[in-house]
Amino acid sequence: MRGDYTSATVVSTATNYIMDKGNVFTHTFRSYIQLRENGSLNLKFWHSNAIDSTWDMGQVAVGSQLGGEWLIEAAFVADGGKTPDGKVVEGSQIPVTFAGKDSKKVTPGEKFYSDEVSIHLPEGHYLSFTWTITTCSPGKTYPFNVEQMLVTAYDAPGNLAHQESATSFTESENMLVFPSYIGYKKDVGEHIVFLGDSITQGVRTTKDAYEYWVARIAAEMGSNVGVWNIGSGWGRAYDTATDGSWLYKAKQGNKVIIALGVNDIDIGKRSAEQLLTDLTTIVSKIKETSPSTEVTLFTVPTFNFSGEQENVWRKVNHTILTHPPVGVSRVFDVAHVLSQAAPNDHLLKPEYMSSVYDPHPNGLAGKAISDAFMSWYRRHYGDSVLV
Template sequence: MEQQSEQQAQGATGPEVELMKEYASATVLSTAANFIIERGEAFTHTYRTYVRVREQGELELRFWFSNAVDSTWDKGAVAKGSQPGGDWLIEAAYVADGGTAKDGGVAPGTQVPVTFDGNSTRLVRPGERFWSDPVKIDLPSGHDLAFTWTIASGSGRSVPYNTEQMLVTAYDAPGKHADEESGDTFSLSENKLVMPAWIGYKKTVSRRMVFFGDSITQGVRTRKDGYDYWVARIADGLGTDYGVWNIGSGWARAYDAATNGPWLHKAKQGDQVLIALGVNDIDIGERTAEQLLGDLTEIISILKRHNLAVDIILFTVPPFNFTAEREKVWRTVNDVIRNSPPAGVSRVFDIASVLSVPAPEEHRIRPEFMSPGNDPHPNGLAGKAVAEAFLSWYK
């Protein structure tokens, strides 16, 4: 159980929080880790990712790393929530002007090294959290930030990462290629986003918002590089005076968070936490209504013990075309959230009412909001509808 100090009771403090007061989340892309690299032999590999940042121009960036799996993937055969990563080495890391082409290369002459306590390499230990040094870059309007790094590890489990449909364009290549401007040695990445846990830029914001959910929060099934999922659209609507950190994670469930591990640690860095969990608890987790509500209550209790001043917004569970017993659980949980949410919740946003077909079929998502292949993950049109409803409600 987390120990509560007088300092914590008055508000969240500490080096991570203090730095995140100086730096705001630079992107709405979630880089939450739900999988882990596991290989039978040693490897060296380079990853290059193109990210739309919330502001361009002269930026001071800083990167934060968490060497742990945040949430369970599928049934946990490979990766479970709070599982520490292994030992691995950052051999080199760079930021650059990624331009607009997303072709594997970067703008010539724009690569800037990312260092760690003045060093270009960093040995990473299991479960470790750490920061990069500040790095400055001038990014032209409308251009992507390119982050490139080379990672080396021995055999076994090593680097946590996010596996899902790619929401941004990324490339990778075997070997050490982080310093290369050309994309000739790289191939398009598939279902493998290997990134720092947080990208920050030096900026004071009026509110640090953390969107804490599963693949629906992450934006899975929306267009690659489209940023048309609802968290991205909400961020655009609020403007850059609001810091928005998306830690949505595919397959995630509330009972992952209720263990008070690395994933919930990220949520603690916000002064407003927006919780949108429950679909996977009901589905693959097969939790009862009582279990799910108990996990949500525990999450909120931990956040409040950490920082009494934190503002918590709880979302209803989105419709996911549940049937039979799962539909009953979905209805019970949402009835409780709407009418008697757990203590500590400031307000409830009814995302289900935005996405659902009319009663009595409200457990089903509106057909026009479904992703291709009758997938109940909300598409970009749904993201627009949710964002518009949220912004009207929030303001």
Template sequence: MGEHQTAERNEGKIMEQYTSATLISSAANFIMDREETFTHTYRTYVKLRENGPLKLRFWHSNAVDSTWDKGEIARAGMAGGPWVIEAAFIADGGKEPDGTVESGTQVAVTFGTSRSREVAPGETFWSDDVSIDLPEGHFLAFTWTIRTEQAGKSVPFNVEQMLVTAYDAPGNHANEESAGSFTLSDNMQVLPAFIGYEKQVDKRLLFFGDSITQGVRTAKDGYEYWAARIGEGLGAQYGAWNIGAGWARAYDAATNTAWLNKLKQQQGLSNQETQIVLALGVNDLDIGERSAEQLLSDLQSIISVLKEQDASTEIILFTVPPFNFVEQREQEWRKVNETIRTASLPGVSRVFDIAAILSQPAPNEHQEKREYMSNQDDPHPNGLAGKTVAEAFLQWYR
């Protein structure tokens, strides 16, 4: 067996023991591109699905998941550059994400017992396990210092409206408990690809989509979007993982690179049923300017790859939400949803009609209900829409 296959098998064995500890997405849709080397520290506050004594582990993927804008800077499958984790810590972040951590609670995250790690382009790897006792109602604070040794592209991350509170600081401040060195981060979420905790679950439910799945435009630290509300409604015995990414499109996933690999590594785990929710299409029709036929072909390609990986995986396909499309974009949107509703696609187990929940009455189905828009000009669903969709999904799902 080759070195790459051995590493994949070892990663899979670890994944069987760990499930996602949070409903926030840490998918990477951008990449740091600097004209000089840098050393920088990032501290992010995350609400976990469960508190108390926990054994955590962090999985890293040094690649861009999905295309940002038109792909001039970041595109799906792009490998990150070389960089170094100088230090990483978890801590009790307290009840308020104010930049500090509770005194005496920081625990070092190690990699093969080392506190630092060199990261190669495109590499995936796990941290060692690390334990913490996190009081109910407290955030987990994840802090790490990253260093580059050459200019150019380096660390993949998520650039989008902040859904969690985060801080950053130039230099190495990972072991500091105070907030004195840090400033509030803006549109920059720098986290490992997977934050897992040791737990045996009955079923894994994976949410795979764009900014609407990610939860963009809902309240910071509110976990109001439908993926988070569904995970909360199902309870911790369901291993729910949100892999939504702003600007993402089906043809990103159809490249069968880093982003789709996140789903594939969750498939075929022993004694665990896996269900995948595919919620894609808005960005394909919009900035991607894809036809209905092209979008449906990409969705079918994704489904086929996932079923080849593990035929027992159940795939739940969402209709494409209304995004106030007009003219030709509206016509393509209608064609796609008609196909999904009437014929579905081979390999799909069930179809959930999210569009029917969010849409205005006919003949304006392509328009989103005003009360569900994040503002009068932005059709990203708000927290009320997240609540409505989640309630409908849970009733339908059960």
């Protein structure tokens, strides 16, 4: 997504699930997003009809699996107002078109752009995106993100994309159906892509608060630096190493920051050697596509591992810190930021836990990571592109 456009939001819309129904249906989805800049904007939407990362053990959705055939009946952007309450500001809806048409049939695995659309969004207002989707067959059709909601969204049965009111819409739970990328016309000094799992996505932080570490880093860097968050809940390095839809997105940055490994060690049961091989493959595939792309690798975040999983975690992080994969320009030790003092450094600091039982980093941890990362970033890069 380089060139004239950069990501307009830090919200990740990476896909990790797919709609699977026994019947054909029509449904409308309306989401509210805070943009990195408001005012007069020229927007384009890009979409990839494929699943980025595996959900659970892949019973329904597997990384790089293609979506099915479906139809965009209509799509609109609008001023969502100051409160994401299901309606949009009266008279503010603007149609989103595709090659000059209001509707578009989407084919399996297709990647496509919308036409450019211009909108004026007052400061403090949300961008609302609404689209109606009709499936073309029973079974698996369109990919979406099934994690905890980090933004407010609504959905309703039927073709209601044109409707300004909240009538018939209900608030969505664990279902963000949204284009893969919102770009706005902006000349930026860097295009940074953050590739990671739910910790990068920001899962377990407060809805609409933008308090996770990627959001905080983007705010600190300022709008002269492009930031695209493609963190995906339950994502793992071996999903990315297949060189499918997820890694395709990562390759769009001229800087790629990788924070993977928790789910490989946990649900993936990968050995240290397997995980390090997958990370090496990811880096090599990025560098093959664009040798000038700069890759930063994070250590595997602290996640309260014990037993053999703790041993794998320690071995992987020791290797990342001492002998990172060929092609890695720099390493950032995020585990050190999150960890308790040794010998309990495999445990997250209690104040950073999202709950007593959940080691996903909370908003306070997001600030700690952002502060440490920005200090590290300025030491290595200076402030030349930051505002």
